[in-house]
Amino acid sequence: MNFKYKLLSVMIAGVCTGVMAQENIQAATNNSDVSDLGTITVTARGISEDSLRTPFAIKIIDGSTIADKKLTNARDLLRTQAANNIHEGGNVVTSTLWMRGIGSLMMTSLDDNSVDFRIDGISNGKTGLARNLLDVERVEIAKGPQGTLMGSGAEAGSFNIKTIDPEDEFDIHAGVGVGNHNLKEINAMVNVPMDNNIALRVAAMSQSKDNDFIKREDGRPLTKKEKKGIQLKLGWHDDADNNSAVLGLYHDNTTGNVPVLQKEFDHYKVATANLPHSADDTAKGINLTVKSDVGFADFTSITGYHHFDGQFVRPGILPETMFGAFPEPVAPTLIAVFSDPKNNTMNTLNSHKQLSQEFRLASQEDADIKWVSGLYFAKKKRQMHVDSKIAVPTPFNGTFYNGDTDKSWEKSGQAIFGEVTVPAVDKLEVIAGARVAHEKLDYKVNWSPNTTHSQFANGAKSDHLILSDTAVTGRLGLSYAITPEASIYALQSRGYKFGDFDDFDGNIAIASTSQQYKPSVINASEIGVKVRSANQRLTLGVAAYQNRIKDDRIRLTDMRFSTTVGNADTVARGLELSGDWQISDMAKIYGEVAFAKTKVTKVSADHLSVTQVGNEKPQAPRVSGSIGITLGDEIDIIKDGNWFADVNYRYVGSRYAQPDNKQKLGNYGIINASVGIANDHHRLMLWGNNLTNEKYLESGVKNGIGVLGAERSFGLQYSYQF
Numbered sequence: 139m140n141f142k143y144k145l146l147s148v149m150i151a152g153v154c155t156g157v158m159a160q161e162n163i164q165a166a167t168n169n170s171d172v173s174d175l176g177t178i179t180v181t182a183r184g185i186s187e188d189s190l191r192t193p194f195a196i197k198i199i200d201g202s203t204i205a206d207k208k209l210t211n212a213r214d215l216l217r218t219q220a221a222n223n224i225h226e227g228g229n230v231v232t233s234t235l236w237m238r239g240i241g242s243l244m245m246t247s248l249d250d251n252s253v254d255f256r257i258d259g260i261s262n263g264k265t266g267l268a269r270n271l272l273d274v275e276r277v278e279i280a281k282g283p284q285g286t287l288m289g290s291g292a293e294a295g296s297f298n299i300k301t302i303d304p305e306d307e308f309d310i311h312a313g314v315g316v317g318n319h320n321l322k323e324i325n326a327m328v329n330v331p332m333d334n335n336i337a338l339r340v341a342a343m344s345q346s347k348d349n350d351f352i353k354r355e356d357g358r359p360l361t362k363k364e365k366k367g368i369q370l371k372l373g374w375h376d377d378a379d380n381n382s383a384v385l386g387l388y389h390d391n392t393t394g395n396v397p398v399l400q401k402e403f404d405h406y407k408v409a410t411a412n413l414p415h416s417a418d419d420t421a422k423g424i425n426l427t428v429k430s431d432v433g434f435a436d437f438t439s440i441t442g443y444h445h446f447d448g449q450f451v452r453p454g455i456l457p458e459t460m461f462g463a464f465p466e467p468v469a470p471t472l473i474a475v476f477s478d479p480k481n482n483t484m485n486t487l488n489s490h491k492q493l494s495q496e497f498r499l500a501s502q503e504d505a506d507i508k509w510v511s512g513l514y515f516a517k518k519k520r521q522m523h524v525d526s527k528i529a530v531p532t533p534f535n536g537t538f539y540n541g542d543t544d545k546s547w548e549k550s551g552q553a554i555f556g557e558v559t560v561p562a563v564d565k566l567e568v569i570a571g572a573r574v575a576h577e578k579l580d581y582k583v584n585w586s587p588n589t590t591h592s593q594f595a596n597g598a599k600s601d602h603l604i605l606s607d608t609a610v611t612g613r614l615g616l617s618y619a620i621t622p623e624a625s626i627y628a629l630q631s632r633g634y635k636f637g638d639f640d641d642f643d644g645n646i647a648i649a650s651t652s653q654q655y656k657p658s659v660i661n662a663s664e665i666g667v668k669v670r671s672a673n674q675r676l677t678l679g680v681a682a683y684q685n686r687i688k689d690d691r692i693r694l695t696d697m698r699f700s701t702t703v704g705n706a707d708t709v710a711r712g713l714e715l716s717g718d719w720q721i722s723d724m725a726k727i728y729g730e731v732a733f734a735k736t737k738v739t740k741v742s743a744d745h746l747s748v749t750q751v752g753n754e755k756p757q758a759p760r761v762s763g764s765i766g767i768t769l770g771d772e773i774d775i776i777k778d779g780n781w782f783a784d785v786n787y788r789y790v791g792s793r794y795a796q797p798d799n800k801q802k803l804g805n806y807g808i809i810n811a812s813v814g815i816a817n818d819h820h821r822l823m824l825w826g827n828n829l830t831n832e833k834y835l836e837s838g839v840k841n842g843i844g845v846l847g848a849e850r851s852f853g854l855q856y857s858y859q860f
Contacts, residue, residue: 178674182280182298183557184287184510186503190668193559193569193615193627195281195681195714197730201274201302206768206784206812208825208855210345210365211392212255212266215297218788219279220764221714221732222253223757225837229450230267230419231488231641232397238281238683239710239736239758240294240660243690243749243797247641248488248520249547250691252294252660254284258301258386260425260442263291265490268421268446270367270390273327273341275302281714282683283631283662286571286613287555289514293633293660294685303384304337304373305329310860313821317853319359321347325857335375342368350849351398354409361394361415380431389422396452399459399843403835406846409457411477417450431502438498446490454484454526454539459843475530484526484539492518511556514575518549522641528590538644538699541587547639548580557613565619569629572612577636579605585646593647601652609634609657624669633660644699653703659688675720685710692741692748692797704748706797707740708755729765734758738797749797757837759791759805776817783813795838803844806834819859826852 178189182196189196197219209215216222216235225234225245234242235253242250248264255266262269277299284292309329316322323345331337344366348359367390375382396417398408425442455461455476464472476482498512526539557571586598615629635658643652666681689705712734720726736755741748766786773779788808795801809830814823831850838844 178677180278182278182284182296183508184498184512185500185508185559187508190623190625190670191567191617191619193617193629194664195666195679195716197279197281197716199277199279201276204271204274204277206782206823207786207810208812208827208853209271210343211270212268212297212299215271215277216253218764220730220762220788221281221712221734223759223762223790223793225757229395229397229417229448230265230446231448231450231486233264233267234757235264235294236755236757237294238685238712239708239734239755240283240662240685240687241757243692243706243708243755245642246655246691246693247638248490248522249638250635251291252635254288254292254296255299256288256292256296257299258425259427259438259440259496260423260444260494261289261291261492262421262444262446263490265421265444265446265448266297268390268392268419268448269299269388270343270365271299272325272343272367272369272388272390273302273339275300281681282629282664283613283633283660283685285611285633285660286557286573286631287510287512289551289553289573289575290609290611290633290635293635301369301371301386302339302341304331304339304371306331306335306337311857313855313857315853315855317347318851319348319350321345321851321853323855335377337373339371339373340369349394349396350406350846352405352407353412354407355412360398360408360410361396361417363394364392366391381429383426383428385424385426387424390420392419393417395419396450398845399456399839400846401459401462401842403833403844403846406849409461411453411457411461411473411482413453413457413477413479414451414483416452417448419446419448421446432499434502435499436502438496438500440494440496440498442492442494444490444492444494446488448488449486451483451485453482455482478529480527480529482528484524486525487521487523489521490518491520492516506561508559509557512554514551514553514555516549516551518547518551520547520549521545527588530590538585538647540591541585541647543583543585543646545583545639545641546581549577551575551577559617567617569613569615569617571614572610574608574610575634576608577606579636579638581605581639581652583643583646583652587647596649599646599649601646603639603652603654605637605654607636607657609636623672624667626665626667628665629663631660631662631664633662634658635660640693640701640703642693642695642699643701643703644695645701648700650700653701655691655703656689656705658690658705661686661688677718679714679716681714683710683712683714692745694745694748702744704742704745706738706742706745706749708736708738710734710736710755710758724769724771726768727766728768729763731761731763733761735760747798749799753797753799754794756794756796759793761791762789764788773815776815779815779817781813781815783811785809785811795835795844796840801838801841801844803835803838806832806847808832808847814855821855821857821859823855824852825855826850 251264255262281295312326325343327341329339346364349361351360369388373384423444428439430437494516500510522545524543553575555573584600613631617627662685664683669678694702716730718728736758738753770782812825835844836847
């Protein structure tokens with residue numbers, strides 16, 4: 139049997155072992171060698187509740203796990219989860235996300251996103267991929283539509299990332315690390331309490347490494363990839379801890395993450411013709427969270443300003459994948475022409491600014507009826523600039539990209555939302571929630587042809603369109619406590635994605651108006667069972683779901699980059715099993731397996747070359763999952779010392795790269811591990827990712843063209859706690 143399938147069998151067996159172990163929960167509870175663990179409290183629904191009672195699948199990852207697994211940014215976090223996938227374009231703008239088969243059928247827009255990254259209560263959308271995981275307390279991954287409480291950016295689910303607030307005790311730590319690919323990193327944190335219950339907390343990090351991709355021309359790394367981040371928080375609370383305020387500022391920067399395509403997949407070499415390749419993503423902002431006990435409820439105000447700037451420079455005609463397609467008689471001439479930066483440099487800039495305000499009232503933790511209600515306001519402005527020049531006559535001179543393009547999206551949104559969980563009869567709760575949202579979009583595009591364009595004499599062109607829409611979404615569910623340690627739930631949700639315009643629509647160049655995407659409607663059903671032992675050491679979950687999307691977005695583009703937008707209906711069905719088993723105080727096994735089947739059920743007749751009825755959705759493997767074990771114990775020869783280790787395996791099954799189902803990406807499995815020693819002050823860890831150096835296609839754009847996933851990396855990390 140193939141090694142991958144053996145490991146997959148072990149993965150399924152591991153979860154099933156936990157299921158069988160549930161039959162002996164009482165024995166585990168009475169085992170004197172195993173200490174009890176506390177109840178896990180989550181806040182994904184805007185209230186504090188036991189994770190066993192949350193009416194959808196939810197996973198919690200604490201900050202120490204993030205450190206042990208060497209997860210440094212939101213991309214790393216997403217890749218650890220079954221039923222989640224990413225088309226890694228090498229850059230935030232050119233990446234696409236999926237959860238449970240919900241996501242973009244194809245890359246259409248930076249705003250076309252269904253998996254939200256919410257950091258300290260502020261929606262970052264897809265630009266959350268530019269954020270570093272810096273000083274993180276915990277992450278709650280809520281699966282299934284969360285739009286009722288979080289809006290249309292979370293119709294597949296959300297990653298709710300909570301960073302550590304300032305604390306009342308002085309604390310400081312610093313760390314350094316080295317690794318292959320010339321990896322160098324440093325991080326530090328200081329927490330300083332001040333008078334009157336005020337504290338300041340500052341965390342920072344810096345990392346640099348060589349790009350995995352190597353230039354064919356000189357054998358040197360394509361770019362130097364660098365990540366830098368700083369986060370500052372100023373916090374206050376009253377003596378009774380009934381009122382608090384936290385002001386936070388952050389600045390994250392990533393460089394060298396250039397979108398790359400390959401046609402040979404046994405190595406990381408790419409042809410560049412020595413043309414410019416660079417990228418720069420910056421996410422920065424400020425937020426203020428105020429909480430107050432108002433007697434009958436808990437009040438929360440979250441104010442946030444989030445600003446993302448992204449730029450990448452690369453050839454428009456890619457040397458690696460397109461130079462070889464030039465016809466032989468003129469190939470040498472065209473290669474010479476497009477090896478000149480004056481004829482083959484595309485500069486793409488994106489800016490996203492968002493100001494948001496949310497007011498929320500929620501029931502207190504001991505209330506019998508759990509409820510949350512709120513108001514949400516947001517102003518967003520996004521700008522996109524594409525500058526691509528061709529200085530000499532070529533067959534590409536008459537296209538949209540031989541010119542300067544400026545597009546802008548100005549959005550204003552308001553919403554009122556609420557959800558209530560009511561005990562109906564003994565052990566049965568009814569969940570009902572609704573959201574009424576309005577959005578107005580003001581879209582403008584201006585295009586100026588270059589002097590070598592065939593339409594230069596016609597001058598610049600522009601277009602201006604406005605969309606305004608109101609939508610009602612919500613969810614209705616039941617939760618039944620079978621026993622104090624087991625519950626079953628059912629949830630029906632309706633989501634809505636507002637209409638929009640395509641980032642890559644080039645119709646303006648041929649005097650045609652921009653085309654709008656119709657709104658998409660998501661109807662999702664989920665039933666599940668959650669089980670937890672009385673001593674909290676064994677947790678199991680099973681969830682079955684169906685997601686139907688009406689009017690998912692697709693696009694047809696011709697050689698002139700003229701665009702015809704369209705829609706397709708899709709369905710995704712799946713089953714997920716998850717489990718964590720603290721076997722002893724020394725060992726814990728964890729794992730999850732996801733089975734999914736997706737299908738296009740309807741497509742407009744003029745877009746049958748994009749996808750067809752019966753096709754599977756892209757980046758939706760039928761089987762995916764992970765299994766791992768953490769180990770640790772005391773070390774007698776080191777004062778207050780301990781050792782720790784984590785080994786995990788992630789499997790992603792075969793799946794189609796694009797909705798046309800012409801390119802199928804093979805399955806792959808990744809083994810990651812870490813091992814270290816620590817005491818009260820020192821921590822030394824050796825880590826490795828993709829230990830078997832598996833070469834696999836992470837994403838693809840068409841047959842024979844795609845992107846390899848990251849190759850093996852390893853390193854040594856040391857930190858000191860003062």
